[in-house]
Amino acid sequence: xxxxxxxxxxxxxxxxxxxxxxxxxxxxxxxxxxxxxxxxxxxxxxxxxxxxxxxxxxxxxxxxxxxxxxxxxxxxxxxxxxxxxxxxxxxxxxxxxxxxxxxxxxxxxxxxxxxxxxxxxxxxxxxxxxxxxxxxxxxxxxxxxxxxxxxxxxxxxxxxxxxxxxxxxxxxxxxxxxxxxxxxxxxxxxxxxxxxxxxxxxxxxxxxxxxxxxxxxxxxxxxxxxxxxxxxxxxxxxxxxxxxxxxxxxxxxxxxxxxxxxxxxxxxxxxxxxxxxxxxxxxxxxxxxxxxxxxxxxxxxxxxxxxxxxxxxxxxxxxxxxxxxxxxxxxxxxxxxxxxxxxxxxxxxxxxxxxxxxxxxxxxxxxxxxxxxxxxxxxxxxxxxxxxxxxxxxxxxxxxxxxxx
Numbered sequence: 106x107x108x109x110x111x112x113x114x115x116x117x118x119x120x121x122x123x124x125x126x127x128x129x130x131x132x133x134x135x136x137x138x139x140x141x142x143x144x145x146x147x148x149x150x151x152x153x154x155x156x157x158x159x160x161x162x163x164x165x166x167x168x169x170x171x172x173x174x175x176x177x178x179x180x181x182x183x184x185x186x187x188x189x190x191x192x193x194x195x196x197x198x199x200x201x202x203x204x205x206x207x208x209x210x211x212x213x214x215x216x217x218x219x220x221x222x223x224x225x226x227x228x229x230x231x232x233x234x235x236x237x238x239x240x241x242x243x244x245x246x247x248x249x250x251x252x253x254x255x256x257x258x259x260x261x262x263x264x265x266x267x268x269x270x271x272x273x274x275x276x277x278x279x280x281x282x283x284x285x286x287x288x289x290x291x292x293x294x295x296x297x298x299x300x301x302x303x304x305x306x307x308x309x310x311x312x313x314x315x316x317x318x319x320x321x322x323x324x325x326x327x328x329x330x331x332x333x334x335x336x337x338x339x340x341x342x343x344x345x346x347x348x349x350x351x352x353x354x355x356x357x358x359x360x361x362x363x364x365x366x367x368x369x370x371x372x373x374x375x376x377x378x379x380x381x382x383x384x385x386x387x388x389x390x391x392x393x394x395x396x397x398x399x400x401x402x403x404x405x406x407x408x409x410x411x412x413x414x415x416x417x418x419x420x421x422x423x424x425x426x427x428x429x430x431x432x433x434x435x436x437x438x439x440x441x442x443x444x445x446x447x448x449x450x451x452x453x454x455x456x457x458x459x460x461x462x463x464x465x466x467x468x469x470x471x472x473x474x475x476x477x478x479x480x481x482x483x484x485x486x487x488x489x490x491x492x493x494x495x496x497x498x499x500x501x502x503x504x505x506x507x508x509x510x
Contacts, residue, residue: 158196158204161211162296164333167203168355175355177274177304178327180255182237184223187214216241216249216284234258248285254278261305276302276327290339297332304357326409329355368397374424374439376432391430394439395423410455418447441474459490467508482508 159166159174161181166174189211196204219241226236234256241251254277261273282296303324333351340346374392398420405413424439426432448468456462463486471479483504489497 157206158200158202158208160208162213162333163210163335163349164331164351164353165203175304175327175357177259177272178276178300178302178329180257180276180278180300181211181213182225182255184225184237185213185219185239185253187212187218213282216251216282219251220249231260232257233260244283247287248283250281250283253280255280271305273324274302274304274327276300276304292337292339294335294337295333297330299328299330301328303327325357326406327357328409329353363402364399365401366397366399368395370395374435376426376430376435378431389430391427392432392435392439393425393427394436397421412453414449414451414453416447416449419445421445438474442472444470444472444479446470461488461490462486463488469508477509480507480509481505 159179161179166179168175189209191210192200192204192208194207196208200208219239220243221241223237223239226234228234235258236256237253238255239251239253241249243249256277258275259273261271278298278300280296280298282294285293287293304327305324331351331353333349335347335349337345337347370393372393373390374394376389376391378387378389378391398418400416400418402416403414407413420443422440422443424436426436446468447470450466452464454462465482465484467482467484469480469482471477482502484500484502485504486501487499491497
């Protein structure tokens with residue numbers, strides 16, 4: 106690659122040259138080597154950094170799941186890159202959100218420039234396996250296309266946490282691009298990408314008991330698909346206009362655990378102090394109290410077609426009357442009108458033939474004030490999607506027969 110660097114403007118442009126055949130598909134590594142910079146900007150370099158705008162062919166690769174980039178799946182072979190533009194410094198005025206500290210824009214070649222067949226592959230200790238198959242063809246004298254498939258198997262890297270980073274990644278990617286000159290000045294591009302695979306991750310999870318943290322690593326399923334359409338009208342060498350539309354969808358299957366606790370104090374709660382007559386009552390605000398408890402929720406994507414969710418809640422209510430209060434019934438009702446413990450477990454399974462099978466188990470503790478016993482409830486639902494606007498469901502509830510009706 107040949108790099109043109111405009112230091113006064115804080116702009117680097119890296120164009121195609123002899124280094125294109127180097128075996129680098131992950132463009133974060135390509136940028137770091139070819140332009141002698143790290144994929145970071147002014148101190149913000151972690152996974153969740155939203156201060157550096159990253160684009161591929163005008164499409165933001167910030168995942169819709171969070172304001173960050175999954176670098177391990179941004180695979181762009183240098184043989185398909187026309188140029189890489191790097192802007193150092195604020196660029197929100199021209200580029201919009203996320204461009205606080207800079208922009209990285211990878212622009213790939215026109216399909217006309219990638220005609221014929223390309224085969225490339227290799228293996229090693231870190232890049233365990235990688236391969237590329239690409240073919241470019243011509244539909245007519247104005248329309249060209251290319252299709253490409255890539256596979257990579259990347260070993261885990263070194264990390265500060267015991268046992269390494271556990272960020273090994275394996276994925277298959279397919280892509281296409283079509284370019285057509287509709288007239289001497291109008292050009293249309295349609296391109297799309299798809300990938301599917303898994304990615305490892307390691308993290309530290311807080312714990313309420315010693316040693317107050319837990320290190321875990323696991324592999325998650327990853328997939329994404331996007332399609333982009335762009336129309337460009339060239340008025341002159343220095344002037345053009347363009348309209349671009351794209352759709353992007355990213356999926357990652359995670360195990361998520363959320364733990365919360367709370368404590369609340371209340372004062373001046375209403376109280377029933379006395380009866381003036383059989384038909385009238387005196388209401389006041391002579392009750393105070395506390396509530397405390399905790400909630401745990403967990404989400405686990407067991408497989409791409411099976412998800413489990415679970416939740417547990419505990420609440421304790423204490424209600425007190427002020428010394429001047431004569432109300433005892435309201436305190437009892439406050440403390441015994443809510444179940445102390447609740448639990449649920451839900452399973453969601455996608456079946457073949459556009460069918461879904463869901464099961465739900467609920468446990469609810471007793472409610473003494475209303476004389477409601479504790480119960481366990483099981484519900485199930487089988488759903489069949491006949492079309493986009495029509496579905497048939499079979500639902501059964503309270504299979505244990507213990508829940509109050």
